[in-house]
Amino acid sequence: MKLAENKATLSFSNGSPSVELPVYQGNVGPDVVDIRKLYAQTGMFTYDPGFLSTASCQSAITYIDGDKGELLYRGYPIEQLATNCDFLETCHLLLYGELPNTEEKSKFTKLVTNHTMVNEQMQFFLRGFRRDAHPMAIMTGLVGALSAFYHDSTDINNPEHRNISAIRLIAKMPTLVAMAYKYTIGQPYMYPRNDLSYAGNFLHMMFATPCEEYKVSPVLERALDRIFILHADHEQNASTSTVRLCGSSGTNPFAAIAAGVACLWGPAHGGANEAALNMLYDIQKEGGVEKIGEFIKKVKDKNSSVKLMGFGHRVYKNYDPRAKLMQETCNEVLTELGLEKDPLFKLAKELEKIALEDEYFVSRKLYPNVDFYSGIVQRAIGIPVPLFTAIFALARTVGWIAQLNEMIGDPEYKIGRPRQLFTGSTKRDVQPLAKR
Ligand code: SDX
Numbered sequence: 230m231k232l233a234e235n236k237a238t239l240s241f242s243n244g245s246p247s248v249e250l251p252v253y254q255g256n257v258g259p260d261v262v263d264i265r266k267l268y269a270q271t272g273m274f275t276y277d278p279g280f281l282s283t284a285s286c287q288s289a290i291t292y293i294d295g296d297k298g299e300l301l302y303r304g305y306p307i308e309q310l311a312t313n314c315d316f317l318e319t320c321h322l323l324l325y326g327e328l329p330n331t332e333e334k335s336k337f338t339k340l341v342t343n344h345t346m347v348n349e350q351m352q353f354f355l356r357g358f359r360r361d362a363h364p365m366a367i368m369t370g371l372v373g374a375l376s377a378f379y380h381d382s383t384d385i386n387n388p389e390h391r392n393i394s395a396i397r398l399i400a401k402m403p404t405l406v407a408m409a410y411k412y413t414i415g416q417p418y419m420y421p422r423n424d425l426s427y428a429g430n431f432l433h434m435m436f437a438t439p440c441e442e443y444k445v446s447p448v449l450e451r452a453l454d455r456i457f458i459l460h461a462d463h464e465q466n467a468s469t470s471t472v473r474l475c476g477s478s479g480t481n482p483f484a485a486i487a488a489g490v491a492c493l494w495g496p497a498h499g500g501a502n503e504a505a506l507n508m509l510y511d512i513q514k515e516g517g518v519e520k521i522g523e524f525i526k527k528v529k530d531k532n533s534s535v536k537l538m539g540f541g542h543r544v545y546k547n548y549d550p551r552a553k554l555m556q557e558t559c560n561e562v563l564t565e566l567g568l569e570k571d572p573l574f575k576l577a578k579e580l581e582k583i584a585l586e587d588e589y590f591v592s593r594k595l596y597p598n599v600d601f602y603s604g605i606v607q608r609a610i611g612i613p614v615p616l617f618t619a620i621f622a623l624a625r626t627v628g629w630i631a632q633l634n635e636m637i638g639d640p641e642y643k644i645g646r647p648r649q650l651f652t653g654s655t656k657r658d659v660q661p662l663a664k665r
Contacts, residue, residue, distance in 0.1 A: 230255055230287050237262045245271070257292060259284075274648045281543075284465075285645075286473065290323060290631055291464045298547035298596075302462060303327070311554050316457040316624070317341060317427050320399055323462055323631040324392075338427075344400035345421035345430065348378050351405070355412045364619040365494040367409040373487035375401065380481055385637050394482040395630040402623040403427070407434030410616055428454040431623075436611060448565040449610050452558050456606065459551040459599060460621050462628025464544075468492040468499065472629040473636050474645040482633060489629045490622045496538070499600075499621040505539030506604030506614050509573050509580075517572065518579050529589045537584060539601030546594035555602040562609050574605050 233252040240247035248270045251263045261284045264275055277283045292301045300307040303322050310319055314328065321329040321337050329337055354374050358367055376383075379397065384390045408418050411434075419434045429445040432453065437443030463469070471492040476485035493499035512524050527535045542549060556578075563569050581597055584590045607617050636642050 230261075233260055235260070239267075239271070255287070258294070268648075274650070276650055279543075280465075280470070285470060286465065286636065288464065288632065288635060289326070290635060291462045291628070293464055293544050295542070295544035295546050298545055298550050300463070300550050307459065307550050308554065311455050311458050314458070315426070315428075316454045316461070319458045319461050320627040323627050324395055324634070340396055341400045341427065342421075342423050342430075344397050345404050345423075347375075347401050347404050347408075350378075351375075352408065352418060355408060358412065360413055360415060362413065364406070364409045364413065364616045365490065365500075365622070367412065368405060368619050368622055369487055369491045369494070371405045371409065372398075372402075372490050373484055375405075376481040376483035376487070379483060383481055383483075385476075385479060385482060388638065391482070391634045391637060395627075395634060398483065398486055398626050398630050402626045403431040404434060406616070406619045406623050407431060409619060410435055410613070413613075413615075426450060426454070428457065432610075448562060452562045452606060453610060455554070455558050456603060456620065457624040459554055459603075460624035462625070462631065465632075466498070467495070468625065469629055469632050472633050476633045476636060477642065477645040479644075482630065485633055486626060486629050489625070493622050493625065494618055499618045499625070501538050501598070501600035502604045502607070502617040502621060503614055505600050506573075506608060506617065508538045509576055509604070512580070513572060513576055517576055521576075521580050521583050524580075525583060525587060525589075529587075537580075537590070537595070539604075540584060540590065540597055541593070541595040542598045545596060545598060548596045549598040551599040552597040552601050555599060555606065556597075559602050559606045559609070562606050566609055568609055571605070571609065573608070577602060577605055 230253040233254045235252045237250040237252055238247050239250060248267070250267065252260050253263055254260050268274055275283075290303060292304075293299065302310060302319065303326055305322065305328070310322075314322075317338050318328055318334060320341075321327070321333065351371065351374065354371055355367065358370075375397075379394065382390065383394055385394075404421055411418050417439055419437045419439070421430050422433055425433055425445060429450045432445050432449060433443055465473075468489040472485050472489040475488040476482065496504045512520050515523070524535075525537075527533045528537050539552075559574055560569075563571050563574055568574075581601070585596070590596075603621075604614065604617055607620060608614065612620060
């Protein structure tokens with residue numbers, strides 16, 4: 230980051246001395262006012278509970294222009310990556326800053342492929358769960374449990390260790406998600422296959438059984454690979470910020486990623502894809518397209534707390550570019566599978582059309598986000614609704630670990646420790662029980 234000519238001066242109407250704060254510029258996007266010395270200079274904190282105006286770090290990985298609806302991974306537009314690259318090329322880009330050449334791609338693919346198996350002991354963690362446990366509860370447990378297997382070989386200050394942890398996490402997430410799925414349907418786990426692509430191997434572990442040959446559909450393989458690319462990273466979203474804050478204590482990277490999984494589960498974040506599909510199911514059950522008006526009315530009624538799931542975004546005040554690509558993928562997969570008349574897809578497109586013509590959504594700049602269509606295409610692929618967010622976690626793991634490694638690799642990084650505005654009881658004495 231570079232020091233701007235511009236400076237910020239903070240003055241106080243009570244005559245306290247004003248302070249001058251440096252302004253820094255990135256390569257693109259908003260400048261930042263550096264308030265690191267504010268407390269020392271003024272005895273005051275800034276106040277920004279939802280981090281609406283706060284840059285928590287500097288990063289070179291992902292850039293979002295919310296007004297333009299633009300998303301760049303290391304400078305490359307998501308539209309170009311989703312059509313010209315595969316997920317492992319995107320992982321290489323996010324981790325190391327550049328797309329791989331042919332030789333680098335083959336080396337990286339082999340490295341990831343050779344780490345897809347998990348320790349045989351991992352299967353015993355699943356047995357503690359009920360068969361109907363939510364896959365995200367299982368994933369939070371399994372990813373955290375991975376730290377037990379690599380704790381002694383993970384010195385996070387060693388770049389080599391950080392890299393092998395990244396490879397292990399990217400490689401093992403599909404295996405763990407497939408195990409979580411197989412456990413809930415009572416089928417045996419399928420071991421990873423080194424002769425299949427990353428997405429193909431995941432489909433195989435999810436849908437193959439030991440009883441017969443399973444043929445990976447190239448259409449589903451490509452669609453899933455694109456879904457992974459679209460979910461790979463998204464600058465300082467809630468779960469990535471969780472991973473950074475958790476990792477800033479120097480904890481095991483597997484434990485930090487488990488914290489990211491837990492945060493992503495929330496319906497306001499990664500859990501929205503599951504919630505969006507259930508919302509479409511509910512409208513469908515009520516009567517489908519002709520019930521959209523009634524549903525929108527509920528969403529606009531402040532007392533209903535009903536939200537249009539898969540709509541709105543803290544940063545995008547325009548169409549989420551991933552939602553456009555997801556809708557395209559939806560079209561391709563449904564057409565390929567002869568499901569172009571899929572009522573839920575029709576309903577979703579109608580719902581989007583009506584919402585985007587309604588002043589409530591237009592005035593609040595609420596557009597479809599990545600979660601609005603992703604459920605429909607995952608359902609068409611055969612992925613059960615409760616597993617949608619686990620797929621999101623699988624794909625976002627590379628973003629989490631790239632951001633974590635970027636932070637740990639910065640010699641200036643410190644443990645994150647925000648302060649507060651205290652509004653509780655001031656000091657008082659404990660009264661004996663008889664007097665309370
Ligand atoms: C993801 O941060 C990321 O980058 C996340 C993500 C990633 O890749 O990591 O992109 C993934 O989490 C996408 C978002 C998935 N969540 C949903 O689809 C859930 C539904 N969306 C909302 O909960 C909401 O839009 C958020 C949480 C996504 C954003 O909320 P903000 O930025 O805090 O905005 P807000 O709640 O202050 O909303 C502003 C106004 C409010 O109305 P008013 O108080 O001004 O009258 O818009 C309303 C909100 O009530 N609003 C909605 C709405 N989203 C916002 N009203 C109805 N339906 C919605 N979906």
